[in-house]
Amino acid sequence: MTDGAEKTVYSACTLCYHSCGTEVTVKGGKVTEVKGQQSHPLNKGKLCPKGRATLEHLYHPDRLTHPLKKVEGGWEKISWEQAFSEIGTKLNGLKEQYGPETLAFFCGSIGVENLEIVSLTHRFQGAFGTPNFFSVESICFRMRVRTRQMTFGKYVVEELDSPLYILWGHNPAASDFPLAMAIAENMKKGSKVVVIDPRRIAIADKAEMYLAIRPGTDGAMALAMINVMINEKLYDAEFVEKWTYGFDKLVPHVQQYTPEWAEQITSVKADDIRKLARLFAGTKGAGIYHGTCTQDQCANGSQTDRAFAILQTLTGNINVPGGWVAGPRLRLADITLPIPGVPLGADEYPLFHQFWGRTSPYGVMNMVPESIPDKIKAFIVAGGNPLVTMPDSNALQEAFDRLDLLVVYDQFMSETARHAHYVLPSAHHLEGWGLGYNYNVCHNLPYLMLREPAVEPLGESKTTLEFYAGLAEACGFGELFPWKSDKELIADEVAPSGLDFHTLLASKGGALFGEKTYGLQGRPFPTPSGKIEIYSHAFEEAGFDPLPTYLEPFKSPQGPRWEELGERYPLVLATGTRTLYYNGTQLHNIQSLQKFEPFPRAEIGPQTAAAFGIAHKDDVIVETDRGWVRMKADVNERTMEGVVLVPHGWEGEANCNRLTDAQCREPIMGYPQWKGLLCAIRKAE
Ligand SMILES: Nc1nc2c(c(=O)[nH]1)N[C@H]1C(S)=C(S)[C@@H](COP(=O)(O)OP(=O)(O)OC[C@H]3O[C@@H](n4cnc5c(=O)[nH]c(N)nc54)[C@H](O)[C@@H]3O)O[C@H]1N2
Ligand SMILES: Nc1nc2c(c(=O)[nH]1)N[C@H]1C(S)=C(S)[C@@H](COP(=O)(O)OP(=O)(O)OC[C@H]3O[C@@H](n4cnc5c(=O)[nH]c(N)nc54)[C@H](O)[C@@H]3O)O[C@H]1N2
Ligand code: SF4
Numbered sequence: 001m002t003d004g005a006e007k008t009v010y011s012a013c014t015l016c017y018h019s020c021g022t023e024v025t026v027k028g029g030k031v032t033e034v035k036g037q038q039s040h041p042l043n044k045g046k047l048c049p050k051g052r053a054t055l056e057h058l059y060h061p062d063r064l065t066h067p068l069k070k071v072e073g074g075w076e077k078i079s080w081e082q083a084f085s086e087i088g089t090k091l092n093g094l095k096e097q098y099g100p101e102t103l104a105f106f107c108g109s110i111g112v113e114n115l116e117i118v119s120l121t122h123r124f125q126g127a128f129g130t131p132n133f134f135s136v137e138s139i140c141f142r143m144r145v146r147t148r149q150m151t152f153g154k155y156v157v158e159e160l161d162s163p164l165y166i167l168w169g170h171n172p173a174a175s176d177f178p179l180a181m182a183i184a185e186n187m188k189k190g191s192k193v194v195v196i197d198p199r200r201i202a203i204a205d206k207a208e209m210y211l212a213i214r215p216g217t218d219g220a221m222a223l224a225m226i227n228v229m230i231n232e233k234l235y236d237a238e239f240v241e242k243w244t245y246g247f248d249k250l251v252p253h254v255q256q257y258t259p260e261w262a263e264q265i266t267s268v269k270a271d272d273i274r275k276l277a278r279l280f281a282g283t284k285g286a287g288i289y290h291g292t293c294t295q296d297q298c299a300n301g302s303q304t305d306r307a308f309a310i311l312q313t314l315t316g317n318i319n320v321p322g323g324w325v326a327g328p329r330l331r332l333a334d335i336t337l338p339i340p341g342v343p344l345g346a347d348e349y350p351l352f353h354q355f356w357g358r359t360s361p362y363g364v365m366n367m368v369p370e371s372i373p374d375k376i377k378a379f380i381v382a383g384g385n386p387l388v389t390m391p392d393s394n395a396l397q398e399a400f401d402r403l404d405l406l407v408v409y410d411q412f413m414s415e416t417a418r419h420a421h422y423v424l425p426s427a428h429h430l431e432g433w434g435l436g437y438n439y440n441v442c443h444n445l446p447y448l449m450l451r452e453p454a455v456e457p458l459g460e461s462k463t464t465l466e467f468y469a470g471l472a473e474a475c476g477f478g479e480l481f482p483w484k485s486d487k488e489l490i491a492d493e494v495a496p497s498g499l500d501f502h503t504l505l506a507s508k509g510g511a512l513f514g515e516k517t518y519g520l521q522g523r524p525f526p527t528p529s530g531k532i533e534i535y536s537h538a539f540e541e542a543g544f545d546p547l548p549t550y551l552e553p554f555k556s557p558q559g560p561r562w563e564e565l566g567e568r569y570p571l572v573l574a575t576g577t578r579t580l581y582y583n584g585t586q587l588h589n590i591q592s593l594q595k596f597e598p599f600p601r602a603e604i605g606p607q608t609a610a611a612f613g614i615a616h617k618d619d620v621i622v623e624t625d626r627g628w629v630r631m632k633a634d635v636n637e638r639t640m641e642g643v644v645l646v647p648h649g650w651e652g653e654a655n656c657n658r659l660t661d662a663q664c665r666e667p668i669m670g671y672p673q674w675k676g677l678l679c680a681i682r683k684a685e
């Protein structure tokens with residue numbers, strides 16, 4: 001970088017997966033400002049408070065700058081050469097003794113916004129020969145992707161603009177800044193909002209309907225809405241006739257799921273269920289926005305997702321503006337290498353691993369604690385903090401402490417890093433080349449960005465390519481990482497997308513890689529029947545109900561374990577409430593953000609608080625049969641009575657995954673039950 005001169009580089013924020021476009025000012029070899037890109041179609045010149053804190057994050061005094069090795073009594077600074085050589089020798093030894101599958105990888109949510117981390121991890125994994133790759137994919141949004149793929153043949157996704165947003169366990173004001181902006185703009189033009197949430201989130205005050213629901217029971221409500229749409233003939237009969245398979249079987253199947261039946265389970269009034277079914281079916285271009293993962297992290301996850309897909313189908317709002325739309329696919333060069341074997345969980349949860357011969361490379365995270373050390377003896381964690389973010393921290397931590405080798409590659413000394421044998425410093429997203437991608441999980445926006453480096457990596461931190469290439473060399477397969485620089489790798493990756501590297505660079509920020517199209521041309525649903533599969537043979541063949549059903553959370557007032565647990569843990573717990581100011585465990589160390597959210601809040605309603613002798617801001621202990629956390633009570637009228645809502649992402653005594661249970665699994669894809677558990681709350685001593 002030339003010192004002195006001022007320049008602007010264009011990048012994409014990786015502080016959460018929305019990947020907003022940024023303009024970065026560099027002066028004297030230092031970043032002096034990061035602002036939102038005016039021309040960017042997603043964030044339109046704005047950044048959320050996290051993005052606005054990028055400078056503090058980049059130059060945080062706690063950034064890791066040297067490789068560290070755990071020794072008696074603390075950490076020793078070592079050179080990269082020593083780190084690579086010792087880790088490489090250890091990995092090769094373990095491979096020889098136990099086979100390559102003894103090594104597993106974990107990539108966090110950062111792997112969604114930092115495409116390089118995931119693709120290079122997969123490449124290293126292939127080079128080493130292990131199928132065991134774990135990530136947030138087995139706890140976050142992959143379930144919704146797979147259920148939609150099994151229903152529509154491809155992943156159809158919500159749009160930013162809609163005349164009716166059904167926010168079903170989704171609070172964009174906290175978790176989806178770009179969508180929150182779009183909703184605010186569209187509401188001025190007449191768009192309506194419906195909120196279904198155990199908490200009266202702020203936007204519910206302006207909503208057409210607000211429905212308080214017991215956590216973990218949304219599937220029952222969705223089934224009752226299907227019942228109403230069919231029995232009141234509200235559905236789009238022409239669309240259903242032309243484009244769906246199995247509707248005739250759905251009709252008798254849903255007769256059991258009456259609104260009155262659902263009211264008993266969900267606490268949502270039967271008449272409100274009817275009213276919403278009518279509103280939804282009567283609004284062209286309406287969309288269910290069911291949260292990126294809220295609905296997946298419960299006992300009925302896959303079937304609830306299927307019920308949503310069928311509801312969306314019955315209204316005919318598929319491939320219409322505002323509905324669920326199949327956008328153009330981003331084609332990047334596949335840099336993965338073939339891997340023998342299947343990841344952990346492929347046999348137990350077959351639909352998570354494959355259907356119609358389409359496989360996915362992700363292992364089931366819930367099975368990790370029981371698999372160490374018999375099946376897994378070494379872990380490389382790149383860009384994640386699983387000891388805080390994955391289910392059952394107590395069990396996972398004990399398991400990780402049994403590992404022969406734990407390597408963490410991160411920018412900060414996370415809780416997971418503190419358990420590692422080696423901690424290796426990663427460069428920041430402003431310190432290397434990368435790609436940013438906006439189609440991602442929940443917005444139909446086919447936009448691709450280039451992240452141009454603004455400054456050199458801090459201290460001895462390395463970019464992901466440098467990290468894996470160095471380790472590959474030490475393991476003896478360095479030739480499989482032939483790229484001389486990140487820039488070269490990115491240019492190769494981007495080539496098949498239709499936007500070459502130089503076009504992207506010249507675009508100053510990014511460009512559309514495809515056109516959004518609507519309507520149904522050709523064979524729009526690449527399923528075996530060529531239609532939307534209301535009746536799923538894929539589910540049936542794997543031994544699951546081919547039509548959506550309802551399963552009560554295992555630990556709930558109406559669940560199978562109530563008799564055993566109810567007396568001690570009488571309240572319903574949902575974990576993972578987002579706050580706008582942090583992302584997962586990240587950014588909790590940023591001073592300017594701490595002032596907005598200084599402590600972890602356990603939210604409860606006033607009557608529940610009174611019943612348990614708790615006042616607002618009291619220190620409280622929330623406890624389950626798996627463990628306890630210490631938080632501060634946030635007693636508010638907005639939270640449904642009988643329910644406790646806690647955030648995720650806090651380390652130590654406020655880590656909510658001390659409350660969760662790796663054995664409590666959604667039966668089809670093995671997901672954790674994070675919404676809909678049982679807990680107790682009391683004032684802390
Ligand atoms: N109980 C409960 N638990 C939950 C949830 C819940 O709702 N309830 N939500 C879950 C969900 S949906 C998700 S996605 C997960 C998130 O789980 P994780 O992805 O494990 O959580 P993060 O805190 O985002 O961890 C990211 C880590 O990557 C590091 N990092 C950031 N940028 C880089 C980089 O460029 N390179 C490298 N090498 N490291 C980097 C950060 O410093 C941080 O330590 O949490 C899950 N945990
Ligand atoms: N600022 C910030 N943004 C984030 C994240 C973050 O940590 N911080 N994490 C990112 C990640 S990894 C993800 S996956 C997404 C997650 O985001 P989503 O899955 O879209 O979830 P949220 O938008 O947090 O909304 C959750 C809402 O659901 C409600 N809720 C809880 N349990 C239930 C239930 O059982 N049923 C219903 N109907 N509602 C319920 C909560 O009260 C809350 O208001 O957010 C992403 N965005
Ligand atoms: S919404 Fe996410 S990507 Fe956008 S500025 Fe905030 S943290 Fe960055």
Ligand SMILES: [Mo]
Pocket residue numbers: 109136140141292293
């Ligand atoms: Mo997530």
